[in-house]
Amino acid sequence: GDSVTQMEGPVTLSEEAFLTINCTYTATGYPSLFWYVQYPGEGLQLLLKATKADDKGSNKGFEATYRKETTSFHLEKGSVQVSDSAVYFCALSDSGAGGTSYGKLTFGQGTILTVHP
Amino acid sequence: GAVVSQHPSRVICKSGTSVKIECRSLDFQATTMFWYRQFPKKSLMLMATSNEGSKATYEQGVEKDKFLINHASLTLSTLTVTSAHPEDSSFYICRGIMNTEAFFGQGTRLTVV
Numbered sequence: 001g002d003s004v005t006q007m008e009g010p011v012t013l014s015e016e017a018f019l020t021i022n023c024t025y026t027a028t029g030y031p032s033l034f035w036y037v038q039y040p041g042e043g044l045q046l047l048l049k050a051t052k053a054d055d056k057g058s059n060k061g062f063e064a065t066y067r068k069e070t071t072s073f074h075l076e077k078g079s080v081q082v083s084d085s086a087v088y089f090c091a092l093s094d095s096g097a098g099g100t101s102y103g104k105l106t107f108g109q110g111t112i113l114t115v116h117p
Numbered sequence: 118g119a120v121v122s123q124h125p126s127r128v129i130c131k132s133g134t135s136v137k138i139e140c141r142s143l144d145f146q147a148t149t150m151f152w153y154r155q156f157p158k159k160s161l162m163l164m165a166t167s168n169e170g171s172k173a174t175y176e177q178g179v180e181k182d183k184f185l186i187n188h189a190s191l192t193l194s195t196l197t198v199t200s201a202h203p204e205d206s207s208f209y210i211c212r213g214i215m216n217t218e219a220f221f222g223q224g225t226r227l228t229v230v
Contacts (some may be wrong), residue, residue: 036221043121043221070158089161104151105212107161111123 002027006090006108013080014114015060021075021111022107023090031092033066033073034105038087047075047088080115087112120144121213123222130201130229133213136226138196140211145220146191152184155208167194201229 025033032051032112035046048057062077073090078106090108131135140150149168153161159173159190165181167188183205185197194213194221198205210224 034123038221038224041126041223043123044212045221062225104163104166105161106163107153109158109160110155 002065002092002094004092004108006088006104006111008109008111010114011029011099013113015082015115016079017115019075019077019080019084019113021088021090021113023073023075023108025071025073025090025092025107027071027092028056029094031094033064034091034093035062035073035075036089036091036107038089038110040086044089052068056058080113082115082117085113085115091095121147121211121220121222123225124213126223128197128228130227131230132202133161133200135197135199136201136227138198138209138211140194140196140213140222142192142213142215142220145213145215147194147215147220148191148196149214150186150188150194151212151214151219152186152194152196153210153212155210161210164196174218203229205229224230 024047034049035047037047038044048059050057050066056065064073064075087110089110091105093103122141124139150165155161164179165174165175165186169188169191174210186193191217206227206229211222212219
């Protein structure tokens, strides 16, 4: 079945440091890939997505590129801020969802990011 | 914007009691609600999918008599953990579907003592 593996956290960085959170997946067909963020006390929010190979999703300074050859969707940000402290989830959606986020999602285990001033 | 309000955010209950978790869709009608649980350092695992007015569809390995899901209206879905035991302690989160987008609740941290 489908699965998503994220790098284990927690990740602790200083403000303005470079961030990478690794995510790899296994899936049949051609899934869409997502990154979700959960700020303290809030629900998960869609951060960015990519629906086909070589697509790059970006939002709020975060980027991730859909790499079919390495089955990866690593999250990056060039300069993190304290306000980026949150839990980040990588996820994939079965191909039947057509690239939207409303289908069944398979999640990674989440990575806690803490950014210090 | 569309929001799913989930309550309670935290609950501690005694072993053998039942706990109800509510998810209300605010400003939209959630025709479908997904329920997930997350074990420490593990992925969010899909438990069941509920559609308004019909019985929930449970994932393999999830006991439907233990995790009762009710989706009686387009704005309210509930998950009841019956006869809770310490192994049911977990993080439960709902996700409501509106058209082609989905919105998560804030999650409920359940601790059974």
